[in-house]
Amino acid sequence: MADIAPKRDRLKVVVTRRLPKAVEARLAELFDVSLRETDTGMTREELAQAMRDSDVLVPTITDQIDAGLLAQAGERLRLIANYGAGVDHIDVASARSRGIQVTNTPGVVTEDTADMAIALMLAVTRRIPEGLAEMQSGRWDGWSPTAHLGGRIGGRRLGILGMGRIGQAVARRANVFGMQVHYHNRRRLRPETEAELHATWWESLDQMLARVDILSINAPHTPSTFHLLSARRLKLMKPTAVIVNTSRGEVIDENALTRMLRAGDLAGAGLDVFEHGHDINPRLREAPNVVLLPHMGSATVEGRNEMGEKVIINIKTFADGHRPPDMVLPSML
Structure with a gap:
């Protein structure tokens, strides 16, 4: 993980995959963020450690976050701000039962x-x-x-x-x-x-x-x-x-x-x-x-940047003590 120098009172955010440079730069401006150095998925052990070390996790569709993994998250993690619209890789019900909010990026793609x-x-x-x-x-x-x-x-x-x-x-x-x-x-x-x-x-x-x-x-x-x-x-x-x-x-x-x-x-x-x-x-x-095709449906520069903007808005709104605009609830699935 490549750590950006932290500042006091900023949320600790862990990003599980490489994102567009503009998105990563904006995340670093706003939060105490750890970015992925290589564009490879995290192992289950790496995901578990990231969830223990962060206030906010920013996963993608390649990260399978099930009940067993959520049980290892500890008390710190409070938001999973998914980079993508689909959340079938996240056990939303288990997350909510542990007081962890889940957001996504609908409409962008x-x-x-x-x-x-x-x-x-x-x-x-x-x-x-x-x-x-x-x-x-x-x-x-x-x-x-x-x-x-x-x-x-x-x-x-x-x-x-x-x-x-x-x-x-x-x-x-x-x-x-x-x-x-x-x-x-x-x-x-x-x-x-x-x-x-x-x-x-x-x-x-x-x-x-x-x-x-x-x-x-x-x-x-x-x-x-x-x-x-x-x-x-x-x-x-x-x-x-x-x-x-x-x-x-x-x-x-x-x-x-x-x-x-x-x-x-x-x-x-x-x-x-x-x-x-x-x-x-x-x-x-x-x-x-x-x-x-290799899952290219949403692969445009515009789309990927807009997804990042939605992730940032969700995290920022959460940090300000408000309900994130793209909250995902089990009843919605």
């Missing part, structure tokens, strides 16, 4: 993630990675009227699973491309929002899946969404359908998805997240009709 969802739809349906590989290898020998034939996304039925901020941003973009927007959500949107998005609600996820051409997954990982797209549900989809996932890998039964893609029971998939983190099924990696 909405537009960037929606952009990536559309990019993956285009990459899969227009076979962009195949064309790129051919050009980079020097195998291209000229234009042909039957080469690299993909499909247009205009006119296709897009099913959106999860119609929160990101799902709605995807719908707005899909409208521009001339897609028909359908969605399934725990709660139906207000009529005026449906009208704005030109979106059709399906109470039954099964019925929607059977009718869409492209499925965009924008649902969080919770106990109720784990393997929501099970083998049974995946089999409901058309063999010409494409799945895009920019939310959480655990929402899909990845083994079932891999089998269906390899068997031709689904036309393709664009995945930015995976069920087992960076441990990706080799058979999925080798599938020719799949585009895989």
Whole structure:
């Protein structure tokens, strides 16, 4: 850990991963901060020590903070200011029971993630990675009227699973491309929002899946969404359908998805997240009709800096004795 010289009466903040330089510099101005020297995740032992040594922990999605780890935190830790919107890697209920508040950074990654969802739809349906590989290898020998034939996304039925901020941003973009927007959500949107998005609600996820051409997954990982797209549900989809996932890998039964893609029971998939983190099924990696990205959905300079700004606001508000604006409660999950 690289320690910045402390000042009296400043909160001790430990950051678990390297953050953008501007964010780290601002944290150092405001707090007694320990920064990570290398961009590697902390071990469980390092996390436990960081939680004992800090008033505020700033983790990321790569830090699994469960009940057992929280039990080692001691009495000092009072805030976990997550750098990211998703908090499924944090046992929020256990943290709250120990008097530890949890915050996140909602809304910041909405537009960037929606952009990536559309990019993956285009990459899969227009076979962009195949064309790129051919050009980079020097195998291209000229234009042909039957080469690299993909499909247009205009006119296709897009099913959106999860119609929160990101799902709605995807719908707005899909409208521009001339897609028909359908969605399934725990709660139906207000009529005026449906009208704005030109979106059709399906109470039954099964019925929607059977009718869409492209499925965009924008649902969080919770106990109720784990393997929501099970083998049974995946089999409901058309063999010409494409799945895009920019939310959480655990929402899909990845083994079932891999089998269906390899068997031709689904036309393709664009995945930015995976069920087992960076441990990706080799058979999925080798599938020719799949585009895989290394969790890049929110990876823009603007987005990362805005996430840092939200973390700082949450910590500063907490330090001033007020409720942080982005408080996460177990009832919200």
